[in-house]
Amino acid sequence: MLIHIGFDIELAVASPTALIYMLHVHPSRAADIQGEAGERVTICPQLHADHYTDVFGNHCARVDVPQGVGKIRLRNEAVVFDTGWPDAVNPHAVTDHPAHLPTGTLQFLLPSRYCEVDSELLQLAWNLFGNVAPGWQRVQAICDFVHQRVRFDYACARATRTALDVFRERVGVCRDFTHLAITLCRCMNIPARYATGYLGDIGVPAAPYPMDFSAWFEAYLGDRWYTFDARHNVPRIGRIVIARGRDAADVPITMLFGANTLERFEVTTEEVVAAPAVAQAEGV
Incomplete structure (x- = not known):
């Protein structure tokens, strides 16, 4: 199956700050992202992001937010392939010392x-x-x-x-x-x-x-x-x-080093359902 994912997050900032965000699909699922463009993460206004991998293997980014920005908006959209299988269940799995x-x-x-x-x-x-x-x-x-x-x-x-x-x-x-x-x-x-x-x-x-x-x-x-x-x-x-x-302290979706207010938070996760084929009359 294909799953459409995305988010639209807007933060108001009062002074120059640094923003760290952890919003990309995990590297272990990166190969499942469909299309040449992959994830379409945008930052408004257009600010440079330094990408890095943290100690847990997560894809992170840091943004230098200068004076006068006021608001910063993060958006993403992607389609991800998924097997459609439910979480694995193994009643015979054991605990090791x-x-x-x-x-x-x-x-x-x-x-x-x-x-x-x-x-x-x-x-x-x-x-x-x-x-x-x-x-x-x-x-x-x-x-x-x-x-x-x-x-x-x-x-x-x-x-x-x-x-x-x-x-x-x-x-x-x-x-x-x-x-x-x-x-x-x-x-x-x-x-x-x-x-x-x-x-x-x-x-x-x-x-x-x-x-x-x-x-x-x-x-x-x-x-x-x-x-x-x-x-x-x-x-x-x-x-x-x-x-x-x-725990959650290691994986904040956003972290700003200064005063900020969350003004928009929208998340999309839905199965991509193919449109039904339309039968055409002969000769049309």
Whole structure:
């Protein structure tokens, strides 16, 4: 299948600043972008962007915003090929002991900005999931717990909410579900990393609120990373990852080093549906 993606983001700035944005499709999916033009990312006014890859392998860019700009607008549009397969499910995937894990996964066992592994959640996790079969079943049990405990509410979004806050407050948005699930996985010695990207309403009823970027997580089981989503808690079709990190602090879609106001935020994620063929009468 083909998926049309894009965004339109406008920020008002009061003084010269630097803007870092992490909005390109992740390099692991770059080959799936259709057309010679690829992604059509534009910056208005036209400002130079320095592109680089961060320590997690994400495509990032830095923009020097001079005096007098006032507003900066970022737009993108692309069509991405996707298999149309739902998230992989493997009930037989196992958990390895930390002594035997690939060293590149070990950073995803440690506490991070929003994931307080070294908190009361550590003992809670072992109390709740210590008797669940290790591996896939244990990660799924964690997702079930978070999905049932936390209520989704856009109006309650808060940038400072940590996993422990989510557990106590029992409300949040997709990043909050993700942070709590990641933390509980790490408490159980399962490497878990944060992912953000596009997730449209493909194969499911349309959600009754504006499209947004989504957050989910990946757990390392056996010899690979598997996708899990405590917010929706069902395999989904059409995830297009933008960035991965330890938690949301590593993958902000935009970061400005100065006062700014978000004035426009629109995200597009939809399946490209071919127009039906029109039969023509003979002789026309």
